[in-house]
Amino acid sequence: MFSWVSWYSRRMPKTLVHAAPIANLDAILTTMDAAVASSTQRAYATAQASYTDYCERHGWDLYAEDSNGAGEYIGRVLSFLQSMADEGRSTSTINKTLAGIKHHASRLSPLGFMILNSSREVKAFMAGVTRHQKTATKRQAEAFTLEDLRAIYKSLRPRSVRNLRNRALIALGIATALRSQSLADLDLGDVTKALSVDGLNVRVRWSKTDQEGNGETITVRRSKSKALDPVAAVQAWIDYLSAMGITDERAPLFPHVRGTGVQLDRMSNPSATVTDVVRQAVLRAGIVPNLPGTADAYSSHSLRSTHITLSYAAGVPESQIAAVTKHKNMNTLRGYDRTASEQAAQVDYLGG
Numbered sequence: 230m231f232s233w234v235s236w237y238s239r240r241m242p243k244t245l246v247h248a249a250p251i252a253n254l255d256a257i258l259t260t261m262d263a264a265v266a267s268s269t270q271r272a273y274a275t276a277q278a279s280y281t282d283y284c285e286r287h288g289w290d291l292y293a294e295d296s297n298g299a300g301e302y303i304g305r306v307l308s309f310l311q312s313m314a315d316e317g318r319s320t321s322t323i324n325k326t327l328a329g330i331k332h333h334a335s336r337l338s339p340l341g342f343m344i345l346n347s348s349r350e351v352k353a354f355m356a357g358v359t360r361h362q363k364t365a366t367k368r369q370a371e372a373f374t375l376e377d378l379r380a381i382y383k384s385l386r387p388r389s390v391r392n393l394r395n396r397a398l399i400a401l402g403i404a405t406a407l408r409s410q411s412l413a414d415l416d417l418g419d420v421t422k423a424l425s426v427d428g429l430n431v432r433v434r435w436s437k438t439d440q441e442g443n444g445e446t447i448t449v450r451r452s453k454s455k456a457l458d459p460v461a462a463v464q465a466w467i468d469y470l471s472a473m474g475i476t477d478e479r480a481p482l483f484p485h486v487r488g489t490g491v492q493l494d495r496m497s498n499p500s501a502t503v504t505d506v507v508r509q510a511v512l513r514a515g516i517v518p519n520l521p522g523t524a525d526a527y528s529s530h531s532l533r534s535t536h537i538t539l540s541y542a543a544g545v546p547e548s549q550i551a552a553v554t555k556h557k558n559m560n561t562l563r564g565y566d567r568t569a570s571e572q573a574a575q576v577d578y579l580g581g
Contacts, residue, residue, distance in 0.1 A: 258336065265332070266435050268414050275497060276329030283309045292338035299344045306330060306345060307354050320362045322500075324355065369565070370530035372538040373403075373516075379456055380514040390469065391486045395506050397466035398483050400459035402503070402532030403539075404449040405431055406554045409529040413499035417470065418478025420463065427451045428460050447553060503529035537565040 251257070262270060284291055284305060293302035306327075313323050327345075334342040345351055373381070381399065385392040402412055411433055419432040428450040435444070452458040470476070473491060485492045496502040508524040517523040533554065540550045547559060556562040 268410055268435050272325055273329030273332045276326040277333040280309050280330050292341040302341060302344055303348050303350050314358055320359050323358055370528045370534050371526040372531060372534040377516050380516060381510045382456060384514040390489055390491060393466050393469050394483060394486055397462045398506060400462035403535045404459040405447045406533045406536040409499035409503040412483060413496040415482040416478060417480045417482055423448050429463060500529050507531055534565050541566045
């Protein structure tokens with residue numbers, strides 16, 4: 230396998246080949262990694278692990294040993310990406326996966342990185358994926374009604390560790406309109422008592438719209454409805470963790486739950502994990518029949534969609550909704566509103 234230092238050294242003028250070694254190589258790599266948010270680094274690591282597993286299952290080498298193997302290397306990468314497209318993965322997910330493979334190639338195989346970065350085949354493939362998904366009918370994640378939420382929370386009422394976590398996860402996901410990755414990144418110490426209102430402050434250290442990690446705080450108010458109150462759901466979960474001796478502010482707010490125990494590791498695939506929580510809750514609450522595929526309209530994005538849809542329905546000003554969701558394009562925000570087209574319905578053509 231290539232080392233980028235040895236690779237470059239073979240291309241240095243002969244008079245420099247015997248120069249002193251680069252002593253601060255680790256510091257260089259650390260500085261390069263600092264250009265990528267920690268959450269993105271974890272996503273890249275997941276992408277690389279999936280690609281590695283795919284190659285191992287097919288008996289393929291990860292990288293090309295020399296330029297003669299460029300074609301086969303490109304074919305292996307595209308085969309992996311095509312398998313993701315066949316599974317219905319989104320363009321953004323496939324793009325992020327390719328970025329993760331390139332990122333690791335830049336460290337482990339500079340030749341592989343250069344091959345992928347300059348490949349017309351890779352660019353054509355991604356253009357094809359984008360075009361195909363634009364022309365395909367895309368169904369937005371279904372939002373919950375208030376009746377749905379009451380049914381879901383009622384179904385999660387038994388005080389098991391999994392139910393406590395899932396109720397808090399769903400309630401906070403809706404209240405903050407956070408994406409699954411941002412929910413997975415939350416630490417215990419990121420949730421504190423609000424000072425001027427009855428509620429909680431949630432510190433979001435990084436998000437899709439905050440790549441530099443400047444951070445922001447979202448305040449979640451207590452609801453008058455005890456059955457729907459997100460503050461009570463989150464506080465009950467934090468109290469449970471505290472009773473279990475889990476009080477470290479750096480511990481993940483929503484760790485893995487296995488059986489009746491909590492494992493203090495973060496979700497490795499937040500989108501899939503939260504989607505599974507949402508769909509299981511939908512089925513358990515009887516919102517859809519318990520049959521294969523009936524809950525597929527719901528996903529991790531349903532939490533964000535629910536916040537926007539219910540806010541519009543309640544008459545919350547658009548600017549206030551966007552302040553939480555961080556939408557800059559109001560047309561994109563309005564695309565989440567399931568109520569506007571419904572309000573246009575009329576029966577005047579039937580005489581009233």
